[in-house]
Amino acid sequence: MFLLDWFYGVLASLGLWQKEAKILFLGLDNAGKTTLLHMLKDERLVQHQPTQHPTSEELSIGKIKFKAFDLGGHQIARRVWKDYYAKNGVIRVAFLVLLIMPCAVMLFESRFGAKEIVLCSRLLFLLRSSLMYYIDLFIAESMGIDVSPHFVACRDHICVLCLAELQIKTIFISLQTAKLCMCLSDSWEANINIGSFADSTSLFFGGVPIVDAVVYLVDAYDKERFAESKKELDALLSDESLATVPFLILGNKIDIPYAASEDELSYHLGLNNFTSGKGKVNLTDSNVRPLEVFMCSIVRKMGYGDGFKWMSQYIK
Numbered sequence: 001m002f003l004l005d006w007f008y009g010v011l012a013s014l015g016l017w018q019k020e021a022k023i024l025f026l027g028l029d030n031a032g033k034t035t036l037l038h039m040l041k042d043e044r045l046v047q048h049q050p051t052q053h054p055t056s057e058e059l060s061i062g063k064i065k066f067k068a069f070d071l072g073g074h075q076i077a078r079r080v081w082k083d084y085y086a087k088n089g090v091i092r093v094a095f096l097v098l099l100i101m102p103c104a105v106m107l108f109e110s111r112f113g114a115k116e117i118v119l120c121s122r123l124l125f126l127l128r129s130s131l132m133y134y135i136d137l138f139i140a141e142s143m144g145i146d147v148s149p150h151f152v153a154c155r156d157h158i159c160v161l162c163l164a165e166l167q168i169k170t171i172f173i174s175l176q177t178a179k180l181c182m183c184l185s186d187s188w189e190a191n192i193n194i195g196s197f198a199d200s201t202s203l204f205f206g207g208v209p210i211v212d213a214v215v216y217l218v219d220a221y222d223k224e225r226f227a228e229s230k231k232e233l234d235a236l237l238s239d240e241s242l243a244t245v246p247f248l249i250l251g252n253k254i255d256i257p258y259a260a261s262e263d264e265l266s267y268h269l270g271l272n273n274f275t276s277g278k279g280k281v282n283l284t285d286s287n288v289r290p291l292e293v294f295m296c297s298i299v300r301k302m303g304y305g306d307g308f309k310w311m312s313q314y315i316k
């Protein structure tokens with residue numbers, strides 16, 4: 001009974017009682033992600049080593065599940081964010097089948113000359129590299145191994161280059177919230193910059209957002225890193241896979257004198273015209289993504305509760 005009361009207390013104070021949510025914690029290194037995670041989990045202040053490997057933790061009681069990811073904020077960890085929020089094995093396999101099938105049909109339809117044999121071997125190479133990618137990724141993830149960003153980028157590049165060389169009509173599949181839409185493009189190279197595309201795994205593999213909200217932490221005292229933090233945030237906000245996901249921006253460490261104010265932080269993150277409004281704001285029939293900035297001090301247990309309560313209204 002005590003445990004139930006305790007969980008009720010924590011979740012109710014965050015507005016998350018009787019909700020099922022997967023919440024992603026992101027931000028630069030040293031922003032306070034791990035500290036917040038542990039504060040929510042057991043209301044204890046723990047001094048942490050910088051996170052080296054992505055971790056996730058889950059609180060659950062009865063029907064209530066509260067899942068939070070802590071992905072670290074280092075260069076390598078930052079590159080694997082996408083793999084968490086766009087991760088969905090079944091959809092990836094489905095995407096692969098859909099990608100490969102039309103290519104195979106087109107090849108078999110053509111007469112087999114020397115050129116086609118070369119094309120065929122390249123297709124097999126593409127198939128092999130794609131399957132290897134998933135097998136390696138699956139093994140690495142199930143063993144909790146950090147996947148090198150170079151490995152991810154390199155495998156994507158192989159797929160992309162093979163397709164470009166094959167000059168096959170390209171298929172983009174956007175798997176957004178269980179909707180499958182397919183669009184054929186005739187001019188691959190004209191439309192797509194291969195370099196940047198290789199980096200855009202979430203677009204390439206498609207992805208259903210598997211998170212209900214993103215909590216983006218910024219160290220409000222570390223003003224020199226606002227530009228870096230803005231860059232990462234912009235990349236997340238413009239990502240198709242997260243288009244409908246609410247964003248709670250937490251300006252942390254306001255207990256330190258001279259930490260930025262809310263206005264200053266919003267200005268430097270370029271959010272002045274993008275916040276959707278505090279309090280109860282019904283955005284269901286609008287195209288506006290819920291996004292707000294709340295200042296907090298995790299060590300003083302201040303401010304983040306209001307942020308979570310605001311966010312909880314957008315979590316079903």
Ligand SMILES: Nc1nc2c(ncn2[C@@H]2O[C@H](COP(=O)(O)OP(=O)(O)OP(=O)(O)O)[C@@H](O)[C@H]2O)c(=O)[nH]1
Pocket residue numbers: 027028029030031032033034035036047048049050051052071072073074252253254255256296297298299300
């Ligand atoms: N003054 C102050 N320090 C804080 C606050 N929250 C976290 N810190 C400190 O900031 C430092 C970094 O916190 P972490 O939680 O490890 O940061 P992180 O975002 O997980 O960082 P990485 O694991 O490197 O990505 C630690 O020394 C914390 O004690 C706060 O509200 N105020």
Ligand SMILES: [Mg+2]
Pocket residue numbers: 033034035048049050051070072073
């Ligand atoms: Mg950490």
